[in-house]
């Protein structure tokens with residue numbers, strides 16, 4: 001099919017995830033056709049540096065032949081095996097064991113999902129079951145952070161706290177509540193790291209007290225808010241929130257769908273703070289985007305309480321046809337090998353430091369209010385007045401314009417609204433590729449800065 005025909009079919013038939021349906025009917029899709037390492041090639045033959053690892057998932061980079069082989073071998077031998085009715089396949093068993101091995105603390109049980117949204121939904125269902133089984137059936141309220149993202153399933157998207165995921169969908173549910181994001185750059189009530197952490201703890205305590213601790217089940221958070229705009233809490237925030245949850249008698253759930261598998265440096269962001277939550281969700285980097293798969297880690301004490309609390313033989317009615325899919329699991333095993341023995345995690349740590357230093361230099365750019373990063377995850381705040389931290393007026397469509405300039409300059413990244421740019425380059429990047437990313441991004445900022453409209457606005 002030629003490119004124009006493909007774009008036309010796309011306009012006519014494919015409803016894209018999180019898209020404006022109306023705009024989609026008039027859009028020209030950017031058609032991607034192949035990839036190698038940190039680079040993509042589009043249908044017109046342009047080479048583009050992927051500064052976002054697909055959708056923060058292709059951590060090992062594109063075109064790993066060993067992953068293709070692992071998938072092909074598994075497809076040839078056994079393309080599908082259910083986990084229902086006592087059946088199991090070797091890759092799923094091995095992957096569950098390998099994950100338990102690397103997981104923080106006592107997260108030794110793994111439930112496989114197809115991605116992050118159903119991992120979050122699985123946790124919600126298991127928490128309800130846990131409190132029902134342990135005789136606390138009133139504990140049914142859930143708290144998360146404003147600007148948090150926890151997927152777009154029918155229940156989980158209520159814990160997500162971004163307007164587009166609630167508007168028109170009758171969400172959040174009455175049992176879902178949000179406390180403010182710590183958002184250091186725009187936190188008008190707290191300045192120092194200690195104050196920001198203390199404020200979050202106070203806000204959680206106040207919310208639990210308002211709802212009644214006997215009614216609150218859990219607090220959900222990401223170690224770094226991803227889709228909310230790569231908002232990074234002070235070091236110590238995650239551990240402080242875990243301590244607060246313990247004190248309050250509520251469960252602590254960490255959503256590592258983005259931060260898992262080396263994105264911020266350590267294997268899991270929880271590792272950096274010695275945190276071991278009651279539940280942890282992962283997806284994306286688990287298979288590095290080569291096949292769909294997510295997982296829920298369950299702490300031993302939660303698992304035991306459910307297992308022992310149910311009568312022998314009673315089914316836990318939760319599962320998917322593709323839970324523990326053997327091809328995805330075989331891919332996951334090879335991806336884990338690449339992270340560890342293949343040195344990709346180590347490379348990501350080293351290059352992450354270089355990336356943070358180089359990107360940080362953009363703070364001198366007239367449109368940049370803040371550059372923040374941890375490992376290979378970064379956010380850039382766009383402003384039209386640095387001293388006043390002025391958000392760009394929506395009519396300027398600054399984020400959208402910089403994104404478009406980026407693609408023209410051969411670089412993919414992401415814009416969150418009009419005022420934040422996000423980066424998540426593959427962990428396999430070289431320092432030379434980081435240099436190219438910086439050059440291309442700087443040029444994109446300058447291309448937009450020099451337009452008359454922006455000159456008038458700054």
Ligand code: PMP
Nearest residue numbers: 115116117149150151255257258
């Ligand atoms: N949780 C977090 C923190 C995420 O970033 C995402 C996806 N961006 C999800 C859950 C949902 O994952 P999926 O898109 O695989 O359903």
